[in-house]
Amino acid sequence: MSDLPDIRDEGQLTIETAIANLQGEDLGLRVYAAWWLGRFRVNTDSAIQVLIAALLDEDDRTEAGGYPLRRNAARALGKLADRQAVAPLIQVLSCTDFYVREAAAKALESLGDPAAIPQLLGLLRGEIAGTLPALEPPQLEQPFDALIEALGTLAAVDAIPDIQPFLDHAVPRVQYATARALYQLTPEPEVARQYGDQLIAALSNQDLQLRRTVLADLGAIGYLPAAEAIAETLAENSLKLIALKGLLERELAGTPGPDLSAGAKRVMALMDALL
DSSP: OOOSOOTTSGGGOOHHHHHHHHTSSOHHHHHHHHHHHHHTTOOOHHHHHHHHHHTTOOSSOOTTSOOHHHHHHHHHHHHTTOGGGHHHHHHGGGOSOHHHHHHHHHHHHHHTOGGGHHHHHHHHHTOOTTOOOOSSTTOOSSOHHHHHHHHHHTTOGGGHHHHGGGGGOSSHHHHHHHHHHHHHHOOSHHHHHHHHHHHHHHTTOSOHHHHHHHHHHHHHHTOGGGHHHHHHSSSOHHHHHHHHHHHHHHHHHTOOSSSOOHHHHHHHHHHHHHO
């Protein structure tokens, strides 16, 4: 048994305790500590360093070969906005564990460093050997949606020819990630709008989880023509508000001057109606 305090009781938790547990021998406490440091945005240098060290952990491994601690460490680092994590996260994009690669791709998207583009693109192209597919159906070879979304956010315009074929992927969430990224990367407004409109059409999907995914995609790209469709989507109001917030932030950022644009006012009215 570990002699370190149990941080599962959040009422007694401190940053020092979490960091100590992450370096301890109790694997359950280590996994929880990594989650907690990310959940509460603990971006001290000591927290960053122990999370980076956890990315290479070999002790916490499932019978199927997964690395739960590495997954939580990658997710946490994506929330802490510290560029020290970029190189280690790029390194674990070659991990055998599909879910570590997925978490690392999402974290690198959040950190926004274009240094990750070559490795992300290498995974998308199938150029990195030694990785294993997802354990659950549809058992994708790579976390294509996370890779494509990261490339879109990182403005990897040269990746367009590699991303384009995924519009026809058999998995809908990969199709949606592709439309999202192509909207972000396509310089011609008329062409880009076609991808935004594809996402609007996807809001009518019968699968609630897929509708939730599309709401997040539309919010991420701030696609203003989707405002009414978002507000009318059969999904939780909380998720619709988050998506509309993304539209509003994009509209405000692109509108100089003190006065609100007609688009911003429209989105705000829709948000008010959902509250």
